[in-house]
Each structure stands twice: as C-alpha cells, then as structure tokens.
Amino acid sequence: MEIAFRQPKDVVVEVTGLQVRLGDTQVLKGVSLRVRKGSIVALIGPNGSGKTTLLRCLLGLQPVDSGSVRLFGKVPGPESFRRVGYVPQRLQVDRSFILTVREFLAIRLPATRGWFWRSTHFIDAQLKELVADLDVERLLDRPLAGLSGGQLQRVLICSSLLNKPELLLLDEPTAGVDTPGEKDFYELISTVHRRLGLTVVLVSHDLSMVYRHASWVYALNGVICCEGPPEDVMSADSLKQAYGIHMTPYQHHHHVH
C-alpha cells in the first residue's frame, strides 16, 4: 500500500533497478522505467537484449534477482492482471486441437464461460459488439490453428480486450505477419488505444512502425541505453548505442502523433 501512495497516480508500470540472470547470462543489469497512463511505449533492442525477459517480469512469469516491478502500484499478480490485457507472440495450438475463434473468445468472456452448454446464437450475441468492431466476425467459425499471422493477432487483440483492460502488453506482436498485415495491426492498436484510452506497452523489432505509432521509446540492451520520443531515440547515434552497430533510422515524412 505504501508504494501505491508514493507512486504518482498516472504511472501504470514502474520498474526499478531490475536485474535478471538466465543461466550464466546477466540479461537485465539494472533496468528502470516508468510507463505513464495513456501512452504507447515501445521496448526496442537487438536479439538477446532482454526485451522479452522484461515483459515476462511484468507478467510475473520470470523470477527477479533484484529490483522491483509494479503494475498499478502492486506486485504483478492476479489482482493487477485483472486490469491487464496480454497479446502473446503466437499460440501453441497445433492441428490436433480445433479450438475455434468463437470458443477461444467465449472461454475468456465471463458471460459465456459456460459456452460448452450454450448455443452458438447466444455466444455470438454476447461477443457481437467487440467482434464487429475488430472485424473478427467472419473468423468466428475458423480454428485458431488455421489462421494467418495477421488474423491471429487480430483475434488475440480481441481476446485481450474482453476483460476491459487498462493496460495492454504486446510481445513482438507482428512477428510472422507480412508487411501489409503489420501496418494494419499497428493501425488497429492505435485505434484501440485512442478509442479506449488504453496504455500500451509493446516489445517490437519493427523500428519503422515504432517510429510511426509509439509515444515513448525505451532502447534496451541489458540496460536502458536511451529513452524518449521516437524521433529522438531513433537517431543514428542512439540506435548505435542500443544495437552496437550502425543502423539507419527509418525516415518518413507524414508522421502523425
């Protein structure tokens, strides 16, 4: 409770001095960051920089060696997870498991928890608004294992919004999605962010999309190398610091924030 009082009200995520060792490798070497309410924050960095480990710490999936993680002022756990929507990179479903999109969504919506005994008509009526908004209606009968990367991400966003979260955490959401699909996906995130006033934290390797859509960027490589608005962080010098090699930042001429 004490921490909740100390923390400014508009800070949704607070990470302080986070250190994590995986085997013999010190993956996070004292990471501190803050995510303010209503922002779209991108975590970028090269492979092995600790992006996904950091996200796993936020989700309470990775034991921490030292430092602290707070979501809404609390240690990550069932209570704070009620306010969180999580979009994983991909699902583990294989062809032998024919969970349809309708069933996957029904499982997670409180009103349709008893989906096995309910009619399709009843389930669709409960899901109607959200699936229509996100253009998932036409996918309801499809098995999850048969969706394309872009379709699956759309369904995962839809599923993560079912519990009306305040914070959306996305792990490399466009890995395995083609370029037009990536663009659609980030536009969908922007729309959802705007319309629902969500805070978004996303791990991404896609610098051009981060440039276009993020409001704040953390460049990570074991430590936070630099942070700031995308146009500052994604200068050649900052990227060199984070990635350790020279990279040309994305240049675009029509950006809108």
Added chain:
Amino acid sequence: MSIEPFMQRALLAALVMGPLCGFMGVFVTARRMSFFSDTIAHAALAGVALGFWLGVKDPTLPMIIFSLAVALLILWLKERTDLLNDTIMALLLSGSVAFGMVVLSLLKGFRNELDRFLFGDIFSVGWGDVQVAMGVAVGVSYLLFRHLNALALLTAHEDLAHVSGIPVRRMNQLFVILLTVTVALSIRLLGIVLVTSLIVVPPATARNLAQSLRQQIILSLFLGLSGAVGGVALSYPLNLPGGPCITLTLIAFFIFSLLISKLIRPNRSSPCPL
C-alpha cells in the same frame, strides 16, 4: 436372450471407461502427452509387481499409486532438470518395465497375472471393479468439465492462462493426476500395451470429422464409447481377446473417418496425424 453376468460387467466397464478416455484424450493429444500416457501405463507394471510382492490380492491400488509417483516424478524432472521430455519418459518407461519384470520373475507363479495386466482381461472384471470405474468416471468427468475453460486456455497458451488468473502449475498437476487414474483403471480393459489407443485414437478420429472443440469432445466421447463397447461385443462371439478387439475397432473408426473427411472436405489441409 440373456447376457452372461461376466459379459454384463465387461460391457458396463467399457461403457464407463470408453467415453472417459475419449474425453481425456482430446487434451492429451492436443497437449502432445500421448507418450506421457504410455509411460504411466507402463509404470503400472512395476506397481502391479510391487502389489504382488507385498501380498496384495488385487494390485489395482499399488498400480495407481506407483503410476502417480512416476507421473509426479516426470513433472518434477521436467521442472528441475534440463533433460528433454522424451528422454525423461523413455528413462522412466523402460526403468519401470524392467523393475516390474525383475520383481515378477523373482516372485514366480505370476505368469498368468502378468499377461492379464500386459494385454488386459476385460471379462475378468468384478462388480467391485465396475463400481470403482463408475465412481472414477463420474468424478473425473465432473472435474474435466468444471475446468474445461482452464484446460482449453492452458492448451492454447500457458502464459496467457497465467495472466488470465489460472493457477497453471496446479492445473497441470490436476490434469496429470486425473490422466494417471484414468489410464491405470483402463488397464483392466486393454492392458498396459494397448491402453493408450483408447486415449489417443478417439480424439484423432473425432478431429477428422469435427469443426470445433465442442464437436471434437462430443464425438470423441461417443467414439470412445462405441469402440470400447463394440470391441467387447465383437470379441466374445468371435472368441478373440477383448483388448485388441477394442483397439482394432477404434482404428477401423479412424480409417473410416479419414475416408469421410477426404470425401466431405477434400481441400482440408490435412487429417489428424495418429
């Protein structure tokens, strides 16, 4: 025409355990736990041998206890070591069978009992066995339906299940315990060697015909029931062993479903691999 009491008991046992294995199998196949199920079935042999060594008349209880111990040991080794799943299971499967065989050969005079457990003997089940099977089937089915959402979400993505408030570790342990009890009790029907067929083939057959998880569960329940009861019903007049007849009936259903799925949906990506 009256049905002999031993046949009544055999049909009832098949009627109860068939659908239960079919239901359980949907999640076993989806979670790639077929080998796990085979390992705990083979571990039962060591339990049977220990039961005889301890002088127990009906070794069902030591069989369940030993299988549970092996199942929990697999989970523990998975969490605490870097060994691959396949390696852990191959190690425990061969170790349990070897241990069971050594104990049985030291005891002597259990050759018939060994065959009974290896290949099943559904016609020897007593009313007590049928009652236990019914009780277990009701209990396990209740728990499976009660935790259906958690199991489905766990199968889709463990981290997503964790963030959705599902106690992942506890749920995995519960599933393993339910699977172990189901497998151990089904050994009386099909024997250690063939019991996995009743867990794996019905959901694989259902997968060829169903278009949703709900359909797959319902079909798999029905196929488990039909295969088990049909196999028992066929074996007696033909004077053939019950367990292999059940397995062959299930496989006949699978081949039939494969042909139907090709006829109905020739463009479907691919049928379920067995």
